[in-house]
Amino acid sequence: MNEVQINKIKSLLSDKKEIVIIPHKNPDGDAIGSSTGLKGYLDKLGHSVEIISPNKFPNFLKWMDSNEIIKIFSEDKNNAKKIINADIIFTLDFNNLVRISNMKEHVEKSKATIIMIDHHENPSDYADFMYSKPEMSSTCEMIYHFIDMLGDKELVDRQISKSLYAGIMTDTGSFKFPSTTHTTHLVVSNLLKTGISHFEIHNKIYDDNKFDRVKLLSYALGKIKLIENLNTCYISLSQKELDEFNYEKGDTEGIVNYGLSIKNIKFAVIFMENTKDNVIRISLRSRGDFDVNQFSKSVFGGGGHKNAAGAISKKTLNKTINYFLESLKDYNEQLIK
Numbered sequence: 001m002n003e004v005q006i007n008k009i010k011s012l013l014s015d016k017k018e019i020v021i022i023p024h025k026n027p028d029g030d031a032i033g034s035s036t037g038l039k040g041y042l043d044k045l046g047h048s049v050e051i052i053s054p055n056k057f058p059n060f061l062k063w064m065d066s067n068e069i070i071k072i073f074s075e076d077k078n079n080a081k082k083i084i085n086a087d088i089i090f091t092l093d094f095n096n097l098v099r100i101s102n103m104k105e106h107v108e109k110s111k112a113t114i115i116m117i118d119h120h121e122n123p124s125d126y127a128d129f130m131y132s133k134p135e136m137s138s139t140c141e142m143i144y145h146f147i148d149m150l151g152d153k154e155l156v157d158r159q160i161s162k163s164l165y166a167g168i169m170t171d172t173g174s175f176k177f178p179s180t181t182h183t184t185h186l187v188v189s190n191l192l193k194t195g196i197s198h199f200e201i202h203n204k205i206y207d208d209n210k211f212d213r214v215k216l217l218s219y220a221l222g223k224i225k226l227i228e229n230l231n232t233c234y235i236s237l238s239q240k241e242l243d244e245f246n247y248e249k250g251d252t253e254g255i256v257n258y259g260l261s262i263k264n265i266k267f268a269v270i271f272m273e274n275t276k277d278n279v280i281r282i283s284l285r286s287r288g289d290f291d292v293n294q295f296s297k298s299v300f301g302g303g304g305h306k307n308a309a310g311a312i313s314k315k316t317l318n319k320t321i322n323y324f325l326e327s328l329k330d331y332n333e334q335l336i337k
Contacts, residue, residue: 006149009112009229010130012113013150017087018110020088024094025101026249029205031093032061033167034069034117034139038090039069052079054100063204064163067104073103077302086112093139095123095132117142119179120304134305137141137179140167144187153190159305162189166201173257174202177307179284180331206254218244220255220270230328230335233259236321242272264291267335269324273317280313280320289332299327302329 001212023031042049051070074080084105091097095118097104107114107126116127119136132142135143142162147156168188172180175188189216192198207262226233233312235255245251252272259268266288272281282300284307286294292309296302302311313320328335 001129001146001149005129006009007114010150012088013042013045013047016083017047018085019088019090020083020086021049021051021090022083022103022107023051023053024099025337027053027057027061027093028178028253029056029170030138030140031296032057032064033163033165033170034143035070035168036064037140037143037160037163038092038117038146039263040156040157040163041143041152044155045152048081052083052103056249058253059248060205060208060253061166062252064166080106081108083112084110088112089114090144091116091118091127093120095120097124107125117146117301118291119324122194122303124215124324131249137181137184138168138171139179139185140164140171141187143167144191150228156191156194158194158196161194161196165191165196165198166205169198169201170205173308174267179305179307203261211305212246213248216242216247216251217288219245220252221258224259225264225267227325227328229265230267230332231264232267232269232328232335233265234271234321234324235259236271236317237273238317239273239275252283256285260285261286265296271313271317271320271324278314280315280317281312282310282313282320290331295327295331299324 021033021035021039039049039051044220051069052073054073056072071079089112097107114127115129117139118129119133119142121134123130124130131146133142141335147153151216220235220237223235224233247314256268256270259265266286267290268285270283284296286292291306293306296309296311300311300313302309304310
């Protein structure tokens with residue numbers, strides 16, 4: 001984002017505006033952290049700010065929304081009006097309006113100035129201002145830089161820092177993914193200076209599990225299938241299996257990463273059946289040079305980052321897995337080198 005764009009945004013924010021912040025569907029830690037962090041900043045500037053999410057988010061992230069400021073789009077008809085009548089819309093942690101489902105048509109109807117802040121590849125061109133950095137660790141790190149570029153770094157207080165730290169931590173796999181840079185650590189250092197407790201944030205997200213979630217993790221790990229000649233593994237969970245553990249949104253978060261802890265495995269995938277939406281949700285992770293963003297896009301029409309991506313399939317669970325196994329044959333050289 002260049003100086004001219006920043007000055008235009010400064011001018012836009014110079015007087016009170018009706019602002020709507022929108023994260024992507026099935027928001028994760030980065031989406032919720034960037035949304036609540038940005039709202040905290042815009043509130044300090046005196047704006048009227050609403051966060052409207054396409055759907056609900058996991059319980060382990062709700063501490064970032066302790067005052068229940070995040071509205072769920074489908075739960076109130078007025079949310080559509082708020083989007084259409086907004087002066088400014090921030091879209092965070094996604095770069096294509098298909099990621100917000102049926103909110104898309106209302107954003108397209110709105111005459112609001114749209115500002116995209118996102119770190120995924122191949123952004124579409126719906127926004128008036130686009131701050132897109134695929135090489136960045138997280139949208140939360142970008143929110144910090146965005147506030148800094150606007151000259152307001154000193155407004156990043158303890159509450160804002162909690163949200164931004166949570167998003168950076170979750171989207172970097174606790175700072176172990178290759179997207180974590182020295183700049184990421186400098187940003188985190190500045191967030192820590194506000195007095196946040198990094199271990200409390202970690203515990204709230206990773207160490208506050210209901211017993212059913214731990215049992216689901218144990219069960220899922222028992223289902224890992226290895227394709228040793230291709231350094232690949234995968235897990236599949238049917239809706240019936242998920243229901244046996246009283247599955248709630250977010251309960252499978254992070255399970256796919258365990259596959260990468262197996263010696264020599266460089267590609268791990270989890271397939272989860274969702275009968276409500278009639279789709280199979282797919283999470284893909286890799287280490288090293290194997291590009292799961294490219295694999296996800298080519299095979300399933302999904303996307304994400306080089307080492308972390310997602311997709312959906314409208315085939316049955318078994319047919320999706322069989323298609324995946326068949327598609328792997330085209331990636332032999334990349335997976336065994």
